[in-house]
Amino acid sequence: MKHKLIEIYDKLLKEFSYQHWWPAQSKDEIVIGAILTQNTAWKNVEKAIDNLKSLDLCTLDAIYKSDTDIIGRCIKPAGFFNQKSVYLKNIAKFFVINGSVEGLSELSTKELRRRLLDVKGIGKETADSILLYVFKRPVFVVDAYTKRLIKRHNLSINTDYDSIQKLFEDNLGKDVEVFCEYHALIVKNAKEFCRTKPLCDRCPLFGV
DNA sequence: CACCAGGAATGTA
DNA sequence: TACATTCATGGT
Incomplete structure (x- = not known):
């Protein structure tokens, strides 16, 4: 049955x-989109991502090295830009200091999920979206x-x-x-x- | 005008 | 543990 x-x-x-899915051109863009789409219409997320791309800031490494207010101005259409600009900085730092996706790929799914949830701005849905669509884990x-x-x-x-x-x-x-x-x-x-x-x-x- | 959109953090009891 | 509030823009 x-x-x-x-x-x-x-x-x-x-x-x-x-x-x-996920509609994005890179793994970094998936992570960025996962943050930006929190309680926000995807249409507005696309505008924010386009703004980031126009300044060549649609990578976690670029976000890590950029000022929070610059990020904030780019992602304004996606709403909650004061919070999300900080959240993007947080997750960007997380990936940079851990050697990006490759540096984290040896971790178990459970351990990786724990670490993602420790990043302020990453809740269950966002963590699981990253686990599934970036790391290809069965979550x-x-x-x-x-x-x-x-x-x-x-x-x-x-x-x-x-x-x-x-x-x-x-x-x-x-x-x-x-x-x-x-x-x-x-x-x-x-x-x-x-x-x-x-x-x-x-x-x-x-x-x- | 109100309500919703591919949530999460924080505070309260 | 279980809710309530806050965050903010843009479309309907």
């Missing part, structure tokens, strides 16, 4: 096809859309982050590609159908 989560995944994949990313999906379809009693993450990881197999695609599809579906009319009859998950 297939789990509901697999049924949902199949329907979303059939409806939207592959999403090619499921739980965002607001994912929680909403689980609640609307009554797929879990507990709806906190850890419970929902465990639900996905226990029922999908630890497949990085599936985790990457499933999270992307949940976001895609939410933007496409679930904004104004939750579970309307046009939604691919109607009746599931």
Whole structure:
């Protein structure tokens, strides 16, 4: 008997096809985007990233060496720029002093996650996004859309982050590609159908 | 005008 | 542990 989560995944994949996530040109850009998109529309994140690129500041090394107020002006469209400029400096420093992605690649997933969570500005979702899309570790990313999906379809009693993450990881197999695609599809579906009319009859998950 | 967007830190009880 | 508040821009 297939789990509901697999049924949902199949329907979303059939409806939207592959999403090619994370949308970025480099691993540094994924990390930067993960910070900038915190409670912020992706459209505004794109503007901020374009601003960074125009000054050649869309790398962790460049951010590490730049003034916080310069970063702040670039990322202003993404909101919370006073906080996020500091957060970007924090994560940039973390990668620089640890030898970038390569320098951290030998760590276990659990240890790497702990270290990411120690960086001020990196919470569970941001840490897991980096673990999955940058380090290719089998960690499921739980965002607001994912929680909403689980609640609307009554797929879990507990709806906190850890419970929902465990639900996905226990029922999908630890497949990085599936985790990457499933999270992307949940976001895609939410933007496409679930904004104004939750579970309307046009939604691919109607009746599931 | 209110409300939301691919959250996280901080403070309170 | 479980909520409430704060942070800020831009689209609907």
